[in-house]
Amino acid sequence: MPVAGARALRILGTGVALPEEVLTSVELDHRLGLVPGTVEARTGVRQRRVERGSAAALGARAARAALEAAGLDLDDVDLVIGASATPDQPLPCNAALVHEELAPSRPVPAWDVNASCLSFLVALDLAATLVEAGRHQRILIVSADIASVGLDFSDLGASGIFGDGGAAAVVGPAGDTGSAVLAADFATHSEGAHTCEIRGGGSRHAPDRVTGDYAEWARFRMQGGAVFRLAVKHVPAFTDKLLADAGVGMADLAAVVPHQASHHALSWVRQRLGAGDRMIDIYADVGNQVAASLPSALHAAITDGRLRRGDHALLLGTGAGLSIGGAVLCY
Missing domain, CATH: 3.40.47.10 (Thiolase/Chalcone synthase)
Structure with missing residues (x-):
């Protein structure tokens, strides 16, 4: 249907x-x-x-x-x-x-x-x-x-x-193959907007607006604990709604492809969301590759044969903002 x-x-x-x-x-x-x-x-x-x-x-x-x-x-x-x-x-x-x-x-x-x-x-x-x-x-x-x-x-x-x-x-185009993005959603919780940031490089903290070594303004800064706490607070309900919108349950998924955020985050997805051994985890050998992280994991799922044509997959992640995003695919 x-x-x-x-x-x-x-x-x-x-x-x-x-x-x-x-x-x-x-x-x-x-x-x-x-x-x-x-x-x-x-x-x-x-x-x-x-x-x-x-x-x-x-x-x-x-x-x-x-x-x-x-x-x-x-x-x-x-x-x-x-x-x-x-x-x-x-x-x-x-x-x-x-x-x-x-x-x-x-x-x-x-x-x-x-x-x-x-x-x-x-x-x-x-x-x-x-x-x-x-x-x-x-x-x-x-x-x-x-x-x-x-x-x-x-x-x-x-x-x-x-x-x-x-x-x-x-x-x-998918033609008559059945491949589709069944559902996708995003949510931003801006109380976490400054938990993960690079302040330099834009107009707010331009070189002529700050004092000191500008290299410091170009450094990445993250409050890892705050990011994790905010994510785990909101991700479960977000995921439940996303799966419901797609008309599938966790048991219907062949693969769960998360953003490779951290070993703590991946362990939480595996256990709290029930991803188990269906979760694609490449983190130990490449780390968190920022935006390239999730598509790299998706590529691994496809080339390893863990995601096959006609299978359902959940793509899920968090990012600076603090934002949550996900999509359910029929691959």
């Missing part, structure tokens, strides 16, 4: 790109003068990747992999959506820089969605609407984040969890 509000959409191909440089937690222990095993014990991350180039180039690598998986060329795409939290620069949008890296033969439109760690989910929701409306046929969504440049490792709880990475997906 059709679900009210469902939008036909098919994920045609996914791809990821990981930087070559690996930073293990043992190496980070040594760098910080800590007892070996300290960073992994506190963060749950064994290793993370570090990118020395640009987010646009990293995203373009993921995009090419997604196009190859879809059996398509860049000229088959009629929109590029950049869905990242850490762009290379405030202007132009990172989608334009990815566009430059990919060098399409025609002026395909490119624009950004920035909802921090939820950027890919928001872009997927928008893409479903655009394809359903006939506005676009095939859309390339690219998420690439380089968190490593703005971290303060004196605060392991906020910095030791992150890694760099890129992920992309090509989506398009």
